[in-house]
């Protein structure tokens with residue numbers, strides 16, 4: 001069976017392979033921490049991050065594990081992390097930039113619900129005259145993207161060369177093995193994922209789409225089902241495999257949206273694109289958005305093509 005090393009060995013440049021293997025190594029260490037649980041990983045550090053959110057102990061553990069591993073890889077130019085306001089400069093002649101959310105779904109850590117790690121990879125080219133400009137580019141310029149889902153099994157999902165592959169961790173062998181070849185998001189799905197706690201502060205077009213999803217058919221049966229885990233990675237992963245739509249709109253609480261463009265939405269959007277799905281920030285393709293700052297937030301809609309189009313038809317006042 002193919003592990004990451006054998007599968008990508010003759011498919012990608014050496015520098016890309018070595019970065020994939022760095023993510024593999026650090027994520028396996030993080031997975032061990034998660035499996036062992038206990039007070040070391042549970043609870044808050046008592047601090048808030050750049051964005052004013054409570055920092056969980058595991059957010060820092062995860063950041064440190066990935067940063068340490070990336071520091072020992074001389075192919076990496078710099079790292080942007082949700083956990084650090086400033087860019088971390090590593091090697092001036094490194095070929096790749098990495099933007100990451102080291103621990104996605106922090107609110108789920110203490111309650112044993114899947115969390116994730118998300119990575120966006122850019123080539124260090126003409127754009128990055130200064131490290132600070134390096135990450136301010138459209139998502140469509142990403143070279144590849146990946147996430148880890150620490151769920152009932154731990155998986156490494158990567159969107160690269162216009163394909164999406166899923167590898168599942170064999171804990172004993174300490175390697176991920178290919179289990180999902182060429183993942184495709186079903187064009188139509190039944191699942192809608194949104195935090196309905198925000199319903200009093202979101203666009204009426206989205207409320208109308210939710211009403212549409214909740215309509216019964218002529219036999220009085222439901223037509224859709226609702227699922228919201230609260231970890232973007234886990235919600236997206238399920239919808240990608242089963243067919244569905246994930247919606248995190250701008251809300252009264254978070255007028256710009258909750259999710260971060262560069263290290264949450266862009267990598268997920270690239271994977272969705274390669275899996276033949278669709279993503280938008282509501283008015284435009286998320287991969288076409290030019291970020292103005294490294295920690296920018298955005299509204300985000302991603303999933304099965306027809307579901308995303310259906311939602312958009314409410315904005316265009318098309319008959320449903």
Ligand code: F6P
Pocket residue numbers: 104105106107195230231232233248258259264
């Ligand atoms: O990283 C932000 C995040 O934890 C996502 O993983 C998730 O989709 C979202 O926030 C959930 O936020 P809330 O529980 O406030 O709706």
Ligand code: MN
Pocket residue numbers: 101103104105106232264
């Ligand atoms: Mn996150």
